Amino acid sequence: MAKSSTSAAPASAAALAGSGEHYAIVVDGGRQYRVSEGQEFEIDFRHLAPGSELVFERVLAISKGGKLTLGKPVVKGATVKAAVIGPVQGDKIYVQKFARRKNYRRRTGHRSLATKIRIASIAG
Numbered sequence: 001m002a003k004s005s006t007s008a009a010p011a012s013a014a015a016l017a018g019s020g021e022h023y024a025i026v027v028d029g030g031r032q033y034r035v036s037e038g039q040e041f042e043i044d045f046r047h048l049a050p051g052s053e054l055v056f057e058r059v060l061a062i063s064k065g066g067k068l069t070l071g072k073p074v075v076k077g078a079t080v081k082a083a084v085i086g087p088v089q090g091d092k093i094y095v096q097k098f099a100r101r102k103n104y105r106r107r108t109g110h111r112s113l114a115t116k117i118r119i120a121s122i123a124g
Helices: none
Strands: 023-028 031-036 040-044 053-056 059-064 067-070 079-089 093-099 104-110 113-123
Touching: 023 053, 031 040, 031 113
Parallel strands: none
Antiparallel strands: 023 031, 023 059, 040 113, 053 079, 059 067, 079 113, 093 104
């Protein structure tokens, strides 16, 4: 029985950087997000008016034209600007409490709020 072996070539820096894709890694609310221009996503809720601008100054890395720039811990002078689309509600989450043989049953639910944003520009 012949055994075929395939050796994986080491990943190049361009492949790791997204091969020319322009993106950044930002920190917000204790989470890290990989963002690119035009991308829409949700962050923790903030009281911001739709159409206002949000600036992320904690940028950990920027990839532009296949060149990856890593911060120590942040990239100096780098900012990511986003436009606020508006508040959105998450999916309904049900919480059930139960105590056997005690005739105790409770069911509550909630929908957490988030703020939807669109990345406008990555500078740095």
